């Protein structure tokens with residue numbers, strides 16, 4: 026396997042191309058050695074062959090490795106031994122028809138519409154769900170249209186009384202064809218598409234994309250831009266973590282914290298809007314830097330504002346975490362055991378809540394994170410409480426980081442022009458978004474354009490974690506468990 | 520923790536609801552609201568804005584139509600055009616009022632406010648004091664959805680006007696659509712609409728729902744609502760600010776009328792450096 030680090034590019038010619046069995050065993054060795062699967066995708070090769078590309082991220086050594094395979098028809102599945110590969114191999118099968126042999130459940134991932142087909146075949150709902158049989162077993166179906174103002178997806182519960190025996194999560198309703206649209210780029214529209222892969226993670230995906238373009242063109246964003254990118258990424262984390270805490274408070278009916286935190290979330294969105302005009306950071310990132318600078322006075326004022334807001338968050342969150350009724354609803358509910366979390370390949374706060382110390386900012390730092398260290402926060406129990414608690418601790422760390430960066434912004438420009446993209450390269454970019462690891466992989470062709478652009482939102486790793494968290498739980502705890510993960514449908518469906 | 524602790528935090532937090540529509544609104548200085556065009560500055564044959572715009576929202580309107588136009592239904596408010604324009608003909612104002620009753624009204628050619636007209640008397644009587652809305656996300660990225668959720672929080676508090684999100688379409692007076700309408704959601708969208716009892720309103724929120732937004736042209740989406748549903752109110756943005764939604768719906772209900780002149784804030788002119796940087800990226 027060829028080694029590369031985050032936010033770099035390698036020549037495609039140097040990537041080893043293995044036979045199917047060797048590919049499987051090389052990946053197996055890497056995963057056994059503690060690396061995680063970061064990306065796996067296929068594309069059409071010559072003469073009826075398919076070419077598979079896999080990237081593993083080795084947190085221990087702070088590097089990634091890439092390997093390719095030429096396969097015809099199929100290859101021995103990874104999922105049978107490494108469940109973390111399950112979604113990737115389903116995607117691969119759905120997109121290329123290559124069969125991961127021995128995959129325990131090769132069900133569709135996104136139901137991309139078939140050419141010319143308006144028929145039921147391309148609609149995610151028309152699908153035989155897993156069913157539990159038994160006299161007192163019943164089934165509950167929710168979605169695609171949910172009760173709240175949220176994205177569509179389908180949850181199918183197999184219940185015995187109130188107890189959930191099995192939850193199947195079927196997605197695909199949000200499929201917009203993101204990766205297809207990115208092929209052949211970059212074009213004038215590329216960045217707008219990237220910013221809306223998951224609209225609540227605009228900064229995370231935009232940084233991944235821009236760092237990837239910088240790696241491909243040999244350009245480097247100026248230090249001041251890198252610091253501002255870090256500020257924006259942590260503000261995005263703050264807004265979402267605080268909003269999620271508020272929503273969790275709402276779900277257990279603890280309304281004071283729900284309303285305080287729901288409002289305080291806006292403080293961080295508005296801080297982002299002070300920098301770039303958009304509460305979601307749209308338009309802030311550009312390849313080669315950032316579009317907007319922040320003057321020193323404005324930066325100082327913003328730092329004070331963020332510090333003040335996070336103090337209010339702490340007060341509102343203390344009420345929440347101290348309330349016995351909240352403890353009762355969150356302690357020991359929706360548990361994902363550490364070993365299970367590791368085998369599913371969970372990322373982000375959902376993984377750290379199970380004691381898995383993985384954080385791209387620490388393990389594969391790029392940009393400002395090479396210079397500014399953010400300690401990873403861990404909890405042990407893998408329950409709703411841990412996932413909530415992690416959110417508060419991370420919010421506190423992020424706020425301190427933002428304030429510190431804003432007070433010590435490096436001088437100089439915030440943007441440089443990039444040259445053209447190098448042809449025949451593979452570039453990798455990892456970012457610790459607020460949900461976890463964002464992974465972008467681009468292959469450029471002979472013309473320096475994207476022959477393939479592969480996006481992995483952290484949600485792809487984590488949705489099965491939610492399904493497992495529900496095993497044996499009361500069905501009424503579903504909204505709470507769901508919120509404690511708060512995964513992206515659009516980011517998954519692409 | 521005691522009730523006293525809760526009250527203490529409540530006292531510290533104070534009242535947080537925005538003054539709109541009765542008082543002034545505070546928006547960030549760089550907030551990009553309604554864009555304005557000054558087509559008189561456009562040299563003949565210049566298409567720099569069109570070459571830069573990610574969604575082809577701005578540019579010469581084509582033979583016969585005359586001049587340069589900007590389609591707010593496609594606009595992502597990204598300001599790429601401002602940076603590209605050598606003449607400074609395009610600027611963003613901080614005017615958050617962006618509601619229109621027809622798709623056509625979203626194409627602007629100069630500095631003109633967008634103030635949607637109210638519904639007829641009959642519907643106003645029905646919905647004016649109580650409007651229950653069912654939101655359907657059909658490929659939305661969670662940007663629009665997040666801002667719509669914010670409309671219900673204590674800050675924007677649309678509940679003060681009797682406007683509320685409801686879970687069941689049977690309880691709803693109207694449908695709010697976000698997202699470019701994916702092929703996979705089309706069926707669920709239509710069925711939700713059918714389940715809402717008449718008379719019912721349809722509100723299209725965001726560039727995606729109006730025109731497909733960044734996903735326009737993808738075989739997996741339908742480029743927005745098109746003629747799938749009869750739209751009563753169009754709310755551009757990516758995503759529209761919660762105040763844009765609130766303002767649009769209140770105008771539709773006849774509860775806000777007229778309005779102060781928009782404060783025009785021009786973004787800092789692009790420097791030759793930033794233009795070169797932008798050009799190098801776009802040129803490919």
Ligand code: SF4
Pocket residue numbers: 221224658659660661662663664697698699724725726727728732733756757758759
């Ligand atoms: S209009 Fe923009 S914010 Fe709204 S759903 Fe579409 S991409 Fe997301």
